[in-house]
Amino acid sequence: MSTIRVRAQEADGMVTVRALITHPMETGTRKDSAGELIAPHHIQVVNAEVGDTEVMTAYWNTTISRNPFFQFQFAGNKGDTLKLSWSDNKGESDSTDVTIG
């Protein structure tokens, strides 16, 4: 199952993207029940593309909340495909395609 839930909706030529990503976003300063520090684990880059065109790139620190929410807007067309992807500090990544509605 994708870690990304995203909706992209066009109105008057503007596409509003709302995304929720499942990710722990560990800061590296939190301790587990045994008192050991939990290693940092966080998304570093989120990228949004339509075709070969990058519309938005976000760079994130550990201080973006757990299970991040991200909303942005761009000029675009209904029916186009938006590709949203992320990669984190452990080299994990995910991506999903959504049709702009």
Added chain:
Amino acid sequence: MTSNKRRVFLKGTLAAGTVGVAVGAGLLAPSQLLAAWPEPAFKARGFDESLNAALGTTELPDGDISITAPEIAENGMVVPVTVETGMGDVTEMALFVEKNGAPLTSKYVLGAGAVPMFATRIKMGESSDVIAAVKSGGTWYGARQEVKVTIGGCGG
């Protein structure tokens, strides 16, 4: 049959593990994008150091920037923030929490047709000003808003 599947599964896990180790050791770049993550800016401690590392300046003249954030956030783990600007020719935006250990929370590079706005949720360790920076016409502008935090959200 069952054991075959199991073997394939194990092989897959092993392969993924090896790649993970290689990435961790810096032998492989996980992606082009990751290489672009501005580590010094995100690791910088202290507000001025963070501004300098992220923006190349500590001068942030007032801009036409609106920050929507709660005046009082009960939970510092999840503070919703929206940044919008009426300024033109915007290429980048950034969001800082002055009193967080590492103040830069995020930086945004606007691509073709992007509207200069974003909304996300951030962690705040304590009550602090939240600072939005917007690069318009090649110059960084800023705005700030205070957010009082009841329960801090940076663990520790």
